[in-house]
Amino acid sequence: MTLSDILKEKGIEDFSAIPLEHCLVGNRRLYDSLPRGCYAVFMLFPYYVENKNCRLAAFAAVPDYHLFAKELFSELEEYVKNKYGAFARGFTDHSPLNERDGAAKCSLGIIGRHGLLISRKYSSFVCIGELVCTLTEAQLGAEGITVGCNDIAYCEDCRICIASCPAGCADGDKSLCISAITQKKGELTDPETDAVRRSGSIWGCDRCQLSCPHTQNAIKNGTIYTPIQFFKENVITGDENDVESLSDEEYKKYTFSYRKRNVMQRNIDIIRRK
Ligand code: SF4
Ligand code: SF4
Structure with missing residues (x-):
């Protein structure tokens, strides 16, 4: 081994x-x-x-x-x-x-x-x-580990990810990034609340990642799916009601538990007020 x-x-x-x-x-x-x-x-x-x-x-x-x-x-x-x-x-x-x-x-x-x-x-x-x-x-x-430092390579800069951003982060202004806002503590401003409501997301945002041709190719080729068993079990597949009904013990198993539950609840309340 x-x-x-x-x-x-x-x-x-x-x-x-x-x-x-x-x-x-x-x-x-x-x-x-x-x-x-x-x-x-x-x-x-x-x-x-x-x-x-x-x-x-x-x-x-x-x-x-x-x-x-x-x-x-x-x-x-x-x-x-x-x-x-x-x-x-x-x-x-x-x-x-x-x-x-x-x-x-x-x-x-x-x-x-x-x-x-x-x-x-x-x-x-x-x-x-x-x-x-x-x-x-x-x-x-x-131990089967290769060693070597290579030049960093960058993407083709097609900018599809920028164009697909629902928060208009195209100009580099990340102040309304849904991923950041949904994880932010405290009360949200009106523009932030509106951005969350429109996104329909209660935690994070994958839009720029999903729109990327590299992601689309990985989905099409079927390579994107995790081979790691840990991530295949206990996946939350439902909507906000399933997140809301998690026990405190279950809640601790997910990354969003680094914030107190009231942050998630605030987001759930926002999308329910649609
Ligand atoms: S995570 Fe969502 S809101 Fe944030 S930059 Fe990407 S697409 Fe825009
Ligand atoms: S969509 Fe992907 S390849 Fe295109 S600019 Fe964004 S990260 Fe780069």
């Missing part, structure tokens, strides 16, 4: 490493706590499942990827420690590194105009995680 075997067994097919010194800093405090001269193994967690009638963005309808990453990294850290006596720590989202930059330098995808990493198979419906470890390049090679 190697590190790449463990990753593949979990459904993680895209991973590659770069030396830490080639990474951009994400969180400075976390970055300074890392040993020098180590490698970051970047990996993609594809999460897309077919879910047409849901009022949640795709990432919100599936169980929280932080929970998936926590379990995965605990296994990987243990594996590296037991086999090599080396340091290893996994991160996702709250990271010492700029994840999009690192994944692009590992050639796990290109960077889209909409600001997200676009992978060949899953388009932008991926979360990024990274295992920072003190394994040598030779040890990583023996």
Whole structure:
């Protein structure tokens, strides 16, 4: 069993490493706590499942990827420690590194105009995680992990994603981005409330991602769907009533639980006032 075997067994097919010194800093405090001269193994967690009638963005309808990453990294850290006596720590989202930059330098995808990493198979419906470890390049090679820092590639800039934005983010003004507004605490302004009502979404927005030709191709070719079992179970497939009826225990399994329930309830109330 190697590190790449463990990753593949979990459904993680895209991973590659770069030396830490080639990474951009994400969180400075976390970055300074890392040993020098180590490698970051970047990996993609594809999460897309077919879910047409849901009022949640795709990432919100599936169980929280932080929970998936926590379990995965605990296994990987243990594996590296037991086999090599080396340091290893996994991160996702709250990271010492700029994840999009690192994944692009590992050639796990290109960077889209909409600001997200676009992978060949899953388009932008991926979360990024990274295992920072003190394994040598030779040890990583023996574990089935390639090492190499490449130039970042960008999308074709067709701007379809910009044109499809219901909030008119075409001019780069993200102040009415539905994804940001639905996750915002407190009372919304009238224009924000109106933007949520018109979108019909109670958490997040996938419009720019879905309109991208890379996503459309991935759907057409059938490659976009997650192979990770964790994301295929407990998917919220219903409407706002199903979200509202989740018990507090169930609610904690989804990413939207990082906000208090009253934020979600506010959004539900807005779309009900249609
Ligand atoms: S997430 Fe939605 S509202 Fe935000 S930029 Fe993309 S399409 Fe526009
Ligand atoms: S829709 Fe076009 S411009 Fe936008 S991310 Fe996709 S390829 Fe790039």
